[in-house]
Structure formats: structure tokens, C-alpha cells
Amino acid sequence: MGTKTQAQLALFSIDDEAQTYHDAGRTGFFSLLVDQRGEKRQSSHKLTDMPAVLGLIDKDRDTWMTQAEFMRPNRRVVNLLRIGLLFADIDTYRQPWAAGRTPEQREMGLLWQPRDHC
Structure with a gap:
């Protein structure tokens, strides 16, 4: 920042x-x-x-x-x-699954994340 x-x-x-x-x-x-x-x-x-x-x-x-x-x-x-x-401001950098991923990869992870928990 x-x-x-x-x-x-x-x-x-x-x-x-x-x-x-x-x-x-x-x-x-x-x-x-x-x-x-x-x-x-x-x-x-x-x-x-x-x-x-x-x-x-x-x-x-x-x-x-x-x-x-x-x-x-x-x-x-x-x-x-x-x-x-x-x-919403989603702080993906705090999530273990997001470590080392590019912003685009984190975006895709967010799009798929809810389906994993249905």
C-alpha cells in the first residue's frame, strides 16, 4: 500500500x-x-x-x-x-490456498471455492 x-x-x-x-x-x-x-x-x-x-x-x-x-x-x-x-474486499492473501498464486489464479480459486463446499 x-x-x-x-x-x-x-x-x-x-x-x-x-x-x-x-x-x-x-x-x-x-x-x-x-x-x-x-x-x-x-x-x-x-x-x-x-x-x-x-x-x-x-x-x-x-x-x-x-x-x-x-x-x-x-x-x-x-x-x-x-x-x-x-x-466485498476479500483478503485472499491470508488464505493458505492462495499462497504463491497470481491474482488471476486467486480469482479462479474464489470462483471454484463455493462449489467445493456445497
């Missing part, structure tokens, strides 16, 4: 990606988590401010954006307003 070892092609702009699961025209808030030299900082912002806020992100810092939208400017379940997208 942190230092980028490979160039990554941008498939679309940061605004375009965020707009696919957050509508800047709606009311509500989203949150960002930024890694500042090993220390995580969270901030909440109005959805209407999303294009401006995303334009200010430091591309040299790891930054995460919430999948959910909130009615108040903090990321707590009591303030949950909408979830327009849901994905």
Missing part, C-alpha cells in the same frame, strides 16, 4: 466513477477515509459537494469512499440513508 509499484490505467475519471453509485443531486452525506502517514482520518461531506471534494483528493494518499449515504455528516449506522452499491 502507499507506494505504487505499477502504473494503473484510468478507465474513467474519479467523478465518473463516484457518480455511478452516488448521485450528487440527492440530499445526504458521504464519507472519505484518508491514510495520512499511517494515521487514518475520516471526513464527511454533502453529496452536492462531491465533485469539488473529489477534485481535491491527494492522489498520492490512499483514500477510501463510503459505499453508503448518510442523513447526517457522520458514518454511523443510525444515520444510514441509502446503499446504492455493495462490494
Whole structure:
């Protein structure tokens, strides 16, 4: 994490990606988590401010954006307003079966794994 070892092609702009699961025209808030030299900082912002806020992100810092939208400017379940997208971060590197495998091999292992347990 942190230092980028490979160039990554941008498939679309940061605004375009965020707009696919957050509508800047709606009311509500989203949150960002930024890694500042090993220390995580969270901030909440109005959805209407999303294009401006995303334009200010430091591309040299790891930054995460919430999948959910909130009615108040903090990321707590009591303030949950909408979830327009849901994905999972699967840490395959911690699994013995994934040791030494390429990302593509781990992907295939994940696709076959559920069938092994049915």
C-alpha cells in the first residue's frame, strides 16, 4: 500500500466513477477515509459537494469512499440513508490456498471455492 509499484490505467475519471453509485443531486452525506502517514482520518461531506471534494483528493494518499449515504455528516449506522452499491474486499492473501498464486489464479480459486463446499 502507499507506494505504487505499477502504473494503473484510468478507465474513467474519479467523478465518473463516484457518480455511478452516488448521485450528487440527492440530499445526504458521504464519507472519505484518508491514510495520512499511517494515521487514518475520516471526513464527511454533502453529496452536492462531491465533485469539488473529489477534485481535491491527494492522489498520492490512499483514500477510501463510503459505499453508503448518510442523513447526517457522520458514518454511523443510525444515520444510514441509502446503499446504492455493495462490494466485498476479500483478503485472499491470508488464505493458505492462495499462497504463491497470481491474482488471476486467486480469482479462479474464489470462483471454484463455493462449489467445493456445497
